[in-house]
Amino acid sequence: MEIPYYEPTGDECAVFEAAWRNRLPLLIKGPTGCGKTRFVAHMAVRLGLPLHTVACHDDLSAADLVGRHLLHGGATVWRDGPLTRAVREGGICYLDEVVEARKDTTVVLHPLADDRRVLPIERTGEVLTAPPSFMLVVSYNPGYQNLLKSLKPSTRQRFIALCFDFPNPERERAIVMSETGCNAATAGSLVELGRAFRALGEQDLDEVPSTRLLVYAAQLIHGGMDRVTACRVALVEALTDDRQTAAALLEVVNARFA
Numbered sequence: 001m002e003i004p005y006y007e008p009t010g011d012e013c014a015v016f017e018a019a020w021r022n023r024l025p026l027l028i029k030g031p032t033g034c035g036k037t038r039f040v041a042h043m044a045v046r047l048g049l050p051l052h053t054v055a056c057h058d059d060l061s062a063a064d065l066v067g068r069h070l071l072h073g074g075a076t077v078w079r080d081g082p083l084t085r086a087v088r089e090g091g092i093c094y095l096d097e098v099v100e101a102r103k104d105t106t107v108v109l110h111p112l113a114d115d116r117r118v119l120p121i122e123r124t125g126e127v128l129t130a131p132p133s134f135m136l137v138v139s140y141n142p143g144y145q146n147l148l149k150s151l152k153p154s155t156r157q158r159f160i161a162l163c164f165d166f167p168n169p170e171r172e173r174a175i176v177m178s179e180t181g182c183n184a185a186t187a188g189s190l191v192e193l194g195r196a197f198r199a200l201g202e203q204d205l206d207e208v209p210s211t212r213l214l215v216y217a218a219q220l221i222h223g224g225m226d227r228v229t230a231c232r233v234a235l236v237e238a239l240t241d242d243r244q245t246a247a248a249l250l251e252v253v254n255a256r257f258a
Contacts, residue, residue, distance in 0.1 A: 005178050006035065006042035007171050012162050016043045019160055025113040025136040027156065030164025033210020035175075036139045039164070040094045049133060050091030052082045056101040062108045066121055078124055087112070087119045090133030098138040099151060106155050112136055113158035169195065172211055180218040186227075190214045193231065193256055197239070197249065205245070209235050227257040 016039075019026045028036045037053075044051035054065065065083040069076050086093035098106060111118045117130040138159065140151070167175065169191050176187040191214060198208040213235055220230035231253045236246050 003045045004038055004041045005175075006038055007167060007175050007178075009164075009167050009171060012039065012164075013043065013046075015160075015162055017047070020047060020049075020135045023117060023130075023132065023135075025109075025138070025159045027151075027159035027161040028137065028139040028164060029142050029161060030139075031166065031210065032141050032207060033212035034164045034166050035211060036164055037094075037096055040092065040137055040139075044092050049135070050086070050089060052086040052091060052093045054082050054093070054095050056095055056097050056099075058100060058102070060101040060105055062105050065105065065108060066119070067123075069123065083108070083112075084119060084121065084128065087128045087130050087134055090131045092135045092137055095136075095138040097140055099140040103152060106152070109136065109138075109155065110158065113155070166194075166198070166211060172214070175211055176214055176218045179215045180222050182218045182222040186218060186221055189227075189256060190217055190221075190231075193235070193253065196252055196256075197235065200249075205239055207239065209239060213238055228253055231257065 016026065018024075020043075028039070030036055040053075041051060054060070063081065065081045067079050067081040067084050070079050071077075080088065083093050095101070095109075108119075111120060112130060113136055117134070119128040119130065120126075121128065166172065169188075172191045172194070173184065173187045176182065176190060177184060180187075194209045194211075194214050197205070200208075216238075217230045217234035220234060221227050232250060236249045236253065239249065240246050
């Protein structure tokens, strides 16, 4: 399998490998669209491990992770959830935006995220022991963290942690070019625009533009769309619903591309 493209920014690859070798769970924190999910996919292929990804949300229950009994052909059968499948088969179980899940749901991770490395399944009476190839990885965006959406200390302190941020301009240009095939000038202009928007972030935007959005804009431009329109639909409208803020951002776009 081809390794998903990922541009390292530091020692994160070595840390991930060390966590896997030492059977340690890993927490990855960083802003939306900075490459957390791509990094996990990259490392899964690099290590030759299956990847079980769960997009966490407010209604995610423990049964969604572990499994449940279902009716099938007139009989009741047990169906493993993604966490249980990962423990049975080995590989990486990745919980994306774990703080979005209900707090009572994340408690099921505790026995897997310490030295026991077991998953009790109350409804079947099983206690599964994770194989050496199993790894638990979770991520979240600290920008959304508050008293209602944060990891309990009893959960957080079971993980080692990596902090991600947006790549520096040189690396971000390389990412945009590699992902889209656009030329260096277009990639450089978009990265500069992204940095200009990020400088406004704390005052005018709930979230700053991600590398992912810059890639979207570059894809549209590379496909033939004019640069102002591409930036409007991929960046401005994706970042805000406020008309005054959108107009101000569009002025920045026009100043650079019109």
